[in-house]
Amino acid sequence: MIYLKLFFTFLQIGFVSFGGGYGMISLIREKVLVHGWMAEEELLNMIAVSESTPGPIAVNMATFVGSTQGGILGSVLATLGVVLPSFIIILLIAALIRNFLKYRGVQAFLGGVRPCVVGLILATAVSLFLSTFLGFSDIESTLSVDMVGMIIFIALIATNFIMKKIMKRKPSPIVMIVISAGLGMVLY
Secondary structure, three states: OHHHHHHHHHHHHHHHOOOHHHHHHHHHHHHHHHHOOOOHHHHHHHHHHHHHOOOOHHHHHHHHHHHHHHHHHHHHHHHHHHHHHHHHHHHHHHHHHHHHOOOHHHHHHHHHHHHHHHHHHHHHHHHHHHHHHOOOOOOOOOOOOOHHHHHHHHHHHHHHHHHHHHOOOOOOHHHHHHHHHHHHHHHO
16 A cells, blocks of 8 residues: 555656756655655655765665665655656657647746746745754644754855855855755764
8 A cells, every 4th residue: 555655646746746856845845744655754764865875865865765664665665656757748749749849838838837936945945944944844833943953054155155256166066965965963
């Protein structure tokens, strides 16, 4: 039963999501919490691990959730569920690409989807910020500021600002990751 639930849950997420993995995070979060597959804190840790491992974040999250709930078969089915809709849609678009983008309806649809994707990603970012730095697990939570997290966040913003504005260099993502890891190890 859990295998079908995993497959169809992630298939549904894959079919209704636009904007890639970051657009899917809020839907995955909602479904995982509704089904009781993980606690909020474990989910936040999963998002962090999924972000830092190679591959698309939605695939990594689906694989991780599937693995925790149904072992290897669960991870395969959850991953297949989240990937299958995109695969089918890309196959259809590839077959029709010459005529597909010239239709005004398609252009209007894609133009309307972009702001929605930005909104989903922004809502996810705000939710993660509130959960990570202020300790909100839901809207009625009380305030508990994670000062260590805030220090790391402010240090990264300051480093980024100094490198861009004062040193006139774009900071390397590797440098930012190393700084984050170093601060995390020292402060936690």
